[in-house]
Amino acid sequence: MRRAGLDEPRYPLRANGARMFYVSGPPSYVDHILRLTQLMDRPPRKLPERPPAFGVVQVVNFPVEDHPHGVGTNRGLVPGMLSMIHARLSQAQRVQLADGRLALLAYPDTNSVLIKGSPAQVKVIEKLLAELDVAQVLNETLPGQAHAGGGDPQAGPPQLTAAQYERVQRAFLRTEREFSP
Numbered sequence: 001m002r003r004a005g006l007d008e009p010r011y012p013l014r015a016n017g018a019r020m021f022y023v024s025g026p027p028s029y030v031d032h033i034l035r036l037t038q039l040m041d042r043p044p045r046k047l048p049e050r051p052p053a054f055g056v057v058q059v060v061n062f063p064v065e066d067h068p069h070g071v072g073t074n075r076g077l078v079p080g081m082l083s084m085i086h087a088r089l090s091q092a093q094r095v096q097l098a099d100g101r102l103a104l105l106a107y108p109d110t111n112s113v114l115i116k117g118s119p120a121q122v123k124v125i126e127k128l129l130a131e132l133d134v135a136q137v138l139n140e141t142l143p144g145q146a147h148a149g150g151g152d153p154q155a156g157p158p159q160l161t162a163a164q165y166e167r168v169q170r171a172f173l174r175t176e177r178e179f180s181p
Contacts, residue, residue, distance in 0.1 A: 008025065011026075050118070052116050052117060053116075053117065054116050054122070055116075055125065056107075056112050056113075056115070057112060057113050057125075057126055058110060058111060059081045059133050060111075061133050061134065061135045062080065063081070064108055064112065065082065066079055066080045066083055080106065081113060082105075085125065093124075096121070101118070102115075102118075102121050103117065104125065113129060
């Protein structure tokens with residue numbers, strides 16, 4: 001108040017420690033000083049934050065939650081889309097997840113991921129989900145392709161023997177005669 005020139009030489013401000021002073025004088029002057037100190041003592045206003053953005057991304061090719069896979073003692077936990085996203089987040093994004101500025105939630109009823117964060121964060125997570133949610137071709141071994149010798153697997157479906165071929169022919173011919181007029 002001294003720096004602003006608001007003190008009156010006839011009624012000096014007396015300091016009594018850090019952030020504390022007292023004044024004496026006419027009631028109008030004391031009221032004026034009281035109002036000024038109340039204005040100065042308020043905490044600074046925070047800039048209004050933008051409301052968070054929300055996003056919902058439906059995952060098509062993977063489950064969103066972790067799920068068990070296997071039988072008996074060979075059971076394991078297959079990571080869902082949400083676990084894959086958490087694994088790909090940068091350290092800064094993990095800090096934002098921890099303090100609540102970014103939130104990801106698996107919604108298994110519709111196999112969707114719910115996102116809450118700034119608009120830029122939501123776009124980054126949506127882009128990451130689009131990159132990860134790609135159909136994968138399964139490379140499974142057909143029963144006829146399994147080799148004990150470990151050589152090159154044969155291309156295409158397993159070959160039928162002549163007897164198997166005859167049985168298939170008879171089965172199809174029999175069904176065609178039953179349904180034909």
